[in-house]
């Protein structure tokens with residue numbers, strides 16, 4: 548058994564809980580592969596895992612996204628070979644490490660045109676943008692010209708979604724937490740940006756849509772924006788609550804959905820979409836096509852060594868990052 552370096556927690560809490568440790572990594576079993584990482588992705592979910600918002604069995608290596616080279620293949624794995632460049636966004640948790648054994652099901656071959664760094668920066672965030680904009684739709688779907696609201700659009704998922712929405716012909720109304728971030732989202736395809744730390748976004752959305760409201764709100768901010776987001780929807784509109792960066796949304800009085808126009812509400816997670824190998828591959832192919840064609844550019848704006856993971860988490864929580872961040876292995 549080889550010894551590898553991993554970022555682990557033994558209890559939930561602040562960044563000081565993350566320790567660089569040596570762990571033993573063996574051979575893959577049936578249906579598994581061993582991957583040697585070149586880069587691992589940083590995601591807001593890693594903060595929920597570390598802090599205990601999403602409880603884990605402990606001790607645990609953090610991280611859910613990576614890219615590297617397949618080093619060993621277990622019995623029954625037919626879509627990957629030793630030496631393949633590969634990437635993934637998948638459970639189980641455990642991507643912050645030099646190498647790991649994991650189920651092959653959600654691991655896909657990385658096209659040669661996409662670097663390891665970009666691969667690690669785009670899988671979890673890009674597949675999320677994919678299922679949101681392509682599979683999480685209001686009644687009747689979305690057509691070119693439709694207006695949608697997307698919160699925290701300068702972040703990892705957000706900057707990919709801005710560009711993807713533009714490619715689909717959607718009019719994205721984007722929110723972000725500073726004027727610089729607002730300028731960035733417009734450069735990346737949003738039709739209009741609202742600095743929601745300075746302006747009341749529900750009022751601005753009503754103005755921009757001339758009172759009609761939007762067909763969908765994609766809301767990953769959670770507690771701070773949930774109710775305001777409902778006020779941005781047109782009748783029968785869809786509220787997609789997919790994250791809780793500002794805190795978990797309190798229990799919802801479903802009567803609110805009636806009062807605000809027979810609204811639909813969903814709380815999706817990427818991992819339901821990635822349940823089968825076929826679905827994972829189809830979603831990844833869609834994402835790779837967007838990136839290889841240049842319609843979606845992956846902004847790797849933050850790079851850290853594995854040992855700098857505490858700094859990476861501090862910056863993500865402090866809202867000072869834009870686009871994607873990676874740990875270089």
Ligand SMILES: NC(=O)c1ccc[n+]([C@@H]2O[C@H](COP(=O)([O-])OP(=O)(O)OC[C@H]3O[C@@H](n4cnc5c(N)ncnc54)[C@H](OP(=O)(O)O)[C@@H]3O)[C@@H](O)[C@H]2O)c1
Nearest residue numbers: 590591702703704723724767789790791792793816817866
């Ligand atoms: N359900 C799913 O399938 C799924 C999958 C992937 C990601 N997500 C969610 O999508 C969101 C984006 O993920 P990401 O990894 O790309 O992160 P990110 O957007 O790069 O970072 C989170 C952003 O949230 C905004 N924010 C608003 N209020 C905040 C607060 N009180 N504290 C911290 N940040 C706050 C900040 O942008 P501003 O400064 O512009 O406000 C911050 O940059 C996260 O909530 C994540 O959990 C959900």
